[in-house]
Amino acid sequence: MEHLTLVRALRRLEQAAGLQLPEVEQLAASVQLLQLREREFAFHEGDACPRLFAVRTGLLKQFYTTADGKEWIKSFTVEDELFACPIGFQPGGRTSFGAAALEASVLEVIDWRLLDDLGERHLAWQKAIRFGFQALTQLKMVRERDLLMYSPEQMYQHLLERRAGLVQRVPQKELAAYLGVTPVGLNRIARRLE
Known part of the structure; x- marks a missing residue:
């Protein structure tokens, strides 16, 4: 179980937030592997994609595409990093950007609804999810500042x-x-x- 990138990320989150997350073993049993070739998509802009991805190996880009086909890259993810499209977590939500491999990659994938269910049942998971979204907000603020300043x-x-x-x-x-x-x-x- 500890060999999973997602579990290692959860352990780091536990340490950083001072939490003990229940049912991590059950969650780990639901992790699926997704192998991507170079240039293959994890998801496309507009997909229904209520999933969280952990990069086991490889390099991916997350990007927006303009109407004329120009790409604006918002971020890159490498080994031991997570990515998702939070809008895709909402019922009926669609991703607002795409994610594609820049080199052959192996991803661990978990259905967001499993995490959401844990948050409904356990205060520690509610805090962990909040902490995760705060970290995502911080990354987005840094990127926004960089682009503007x-x-x-x-x-x-x-x-x-x-x-x-x-x-x-x-x-x-x-x-x-x-x-x-x-x-x-x-x-x-x-x-x-x-």
Whole structure:
């Protein structure tokens, strides 16, 4: 059970929030594996997808697509990280963005409704879910601040400082889309910072 990425994330959450989560073993038994080839989708924009994903191996991007087909990447996820589309958790909810593998990936998938049910029955799970959404809110606030306050060059510099390994793994075209520049523009930024 402890070999599951999702369970390790739950154990970290327990430590950070000072909680003891009941029924983790039962939840772990419901984890399904999803293997994705490079460029294969975990979900598409507009899908009904009430699932939480944990990255066991690989690299994924989460992104919005404009009407003319241009992608705006909102985030990347790698090993030991989680992602989901919270709007998809709501009854009848549809995802507002897509998620696709940038390299062959293995994901652990759990139905959100199982977590929601645990939250209905256990105060510790209610707190854990709240703590998880607070962490997600913090990530979104940092991304929003970066987009509003920093130039692409400053965002690239911050990314190098915080997630240098990610910069090495992400294809240049995808990294440029994350920063809101062209691949040529990213080349110029990288050369200036060398």
